[in-house]
Amino acid sequence: MLQRVPKRYHGTPHRGGTRGEGDYLIRPCRREDLKVVSDLVAGVELCSDGIEDQFGEAYVLAEASGKVIACAGIETHGSHGLLRSVAVVPEKRGLKIGKTLVVNRLEWAKSRGIGAVYLLTVTAADYFEALGFERTGRSDTPPEIQKTHEFSEACPETADVMVFRFGGRGNSREVHAMDIKKEVRDKYADAARKISKQTGGPAGEKKKASCCGSERSAGAQEAITSGLYDPSELKNVPADAALASLGCGNPTALAELKPGESVLDLGSGGGIDVLLSAKRVGPTGMAYGVDMTDEMLEVARENQRKAGVENVEFLKGEIEKIPLPDGAVDVVISNCVINLSPDKRRVLREAFRVLKPGGRLAVSDIVARGQIPDAIRRDMELWTGCIAGALEENEYRSILEEAGFQGIELQPTRLFRVEKGCCGDAQIEVSPGAAGDEIDVTFMSAFIRASKPTQS
Numbered sequence: 001m002l003q004r005v006p007k008r009y010h011g012t013p014h015r016g017g018t019r020g021e022g023d024y025l026i027r028p029c030r031r032e033d034l035k036v037v038s039d040l041v042a043g044v045e046l047c048s049d050g051i052e053d054q055f056g057e058a059y060v061l062a063e064a065s066g067k068v069i070a071c072a073g074i075e076t077h078g079s080h081g082l083l084r085s086v087a088v089v090p091e092k093r094g095l096k097i098g099k100t101l102v103v104n105r106l107e108w109a110k111s112r113g114i115g116a117v118y119l120l121t122v123t124a125a126d127y128f129e130a131l132g133f134e135r136t137g138r139s140d141t142p143p144e145i146q147k148t149h150e151f152s153e154a155c156p157e158t159a160d161v162m163v164f165r166f167g168g169r170g171n172s173r174e175v176h177a178m179d180i181k182k183e184v185r186d187k188y189a190d191a192a193r194k195i196s197k198q199t200g201g202p203a204g205e206k207k208k209a210s211c212c213g214s215e216r217s218a219g220a221q222e223a224i225t226s227g228l229y230d231p232s233e234l235k236n237v238p239a240d241a242a243l244a245s246l247g248c249g250n251p252t253a254l255a256e257l258k259p260g261e262s263v264l265d266l267g268s269g270g271g272i273d274v275l276l277s278a279k280r281v282g283p284t285g286m287a288y289g290v291d292m293t294d295e296m297l298e299v300a301r302e303n304q305r306k307a308g309v310e311n312v313e314f315l316k317g318e319i320e321k322i323p324l325p326d327g328a329v330d331v332v333i334s335n336c337v338i339n340l341s342p343d344k345r346r347v348l349r350e351a352f353r354v355l356k357p358g359g360r361l362a363v364s365d366i367v368a369r370g371q372i373p374d375a376i377r378r379d380m381e382l383w384t385g386c387i388a389g390a391l392e393e394n395e396y397r398s399i400l401e402e403a404g405f406q407g408i409e410l411q412p413t414r415l416f417r418v419e420k421g422c423c424g425d426a427q428i429e430v431s432p433g434a435a436g437d438e439i440d441v442t443f444m445s446a447f448i449r450a451s452k453p454t455q456s
């Protein structure tokens with residue numbers, strides 16, 4: 001059966017209504033839902049043959065005002081799953097409901113010990129790839145799946161066969177990870193639009209952007225991003241670059257940059273640290289910024305234009321796959337970005353790769369002291385707000401070591417805490433010191449320093 005999916009999607013299983021997607025409820029299907037679900041599937045031109053065979057708890061639906069608006073199911077065949085019937089009524093497309101249901105089903109399948117989930121699709125391979133499915137060959141699918149009606153009869157030979165493997169690339173943590181990149185990009189695109197509006201406005205109305213930190217905790221934003229730069233430094237960059245700053249430290253000040261060096265800023269945002277680096281390395285040096293968000297790159301390039309500097313280049317790319325060759329730079333800096341990545345190992349391996357032998361890493365980031373509870377880890381707002389994705393300090397060190405770095409130092413610069421009762425209404429407060437009894441976990445802004453050995 002072919003999968004037809006909405007154009008846009010996101011979220012984890014939840015009652016809707018918090019992010020503008022309208023109020024809807026997700027629940028397992030009951031036998032009496034069979035007709036309405038079959039009609040919905042057929043209505044969006046998907047095959048509904050055989051849907052009754054495993055109809056029931058293998059399927060979920062989303063309901064709004066008593067009307068079924070979306071559904072998805074995973075049939076089980078031995079230890080394998082078959083995702084099918086991912087359908088959303090046309091008027092509710094673009095609200096991320098389809099993806100929510102797919103994630104819900106994958107988590108359900110995982111909880112039942114399913115090893116891998118297969119699907120067939122003619123039009124939506126990219127969509128499913130973004131969710132962690134990989135293309136595979138028909139002949140590589142297990143016989144139990146090949147025997148299903150969908151594989152053997154309903155789908156054309158040209159349909160893509162895809163698989164989601166649990167325990168490998170696609171475990172449930174990574175289902176969540178799939179959301180992260182998109183959510184992070186959306187959040188910072190939105191932040192960039194706000195910044196552009198601000199910086200385009202009259203000077204008297206300009207306020208510093210606030211973004212790192214959760215919107216449920218305005219105090220945290222302020223605590224994390226405010227007062228990071230010395231006013232004397234800020235004289236060296238356009239005021240709008242400072243307004244666009246969303247970091248949690250001042251890595252450039254600590255990186256001991258020298259004239260003539262080349263620097264790369266991972267997740268350069270509005271460009272403040274790239275411009276400050278450019279100033280420090282001077283016209284014989286070079287400062288690169290890499291960022292995945294187009295809107296942020298626009299803000300950064302506009303700030304470069306205002307600064308009138310030429311030894312700067314902003315590159316579009318992901319920090320998990322840095323668009324520079326091996327051994328390209330003397331120093332890698334980053335300011336409150338590595339915590340946002342769902343694959344920090346890869347980021348640090350990439351940082352190592354692009355450094356010259358003897359090169360330095362100088363990063364400001366949020367780091368956790370203690371185990372981050374799952375409730376925080378899974379909170380997307382806290383993740384995009386630079387909290388939930390924080391590495392624990394020993395983990396940071398060991399990932400750096402694994403990547404090949406030496407001389408690792410991690411120095412706290414500010415402390416925060418997430419109070420108990422998190423995360424439905426997480427309160428994030430600046431802690432005056434170490435964690436107290438009532439505190440689940442302590443977070444800190446930290447400066448992390450390491451270097452690449454001169455010889456490998």
Ligand SMILES: C[S@@+](CC[C@H](N)C(=O)[O-])C[C@H]1O[C@@H](n2cnc3c(N)ncnc32)[C@H](O)[C@@H]1O
Nearest residue numbers: 188245246247267268269291292293318319335
């Ligand atoms: C918290 S802001 C920090 C921006 C900047 N470093 C600063 O101090 O103002 C995070 C930035 O990192 C970018 N970013 C987050 N994850 C990224 C990734 N995986 N690859 C590339 N850029 C990323 C976002 O687009 C955003 O511009």
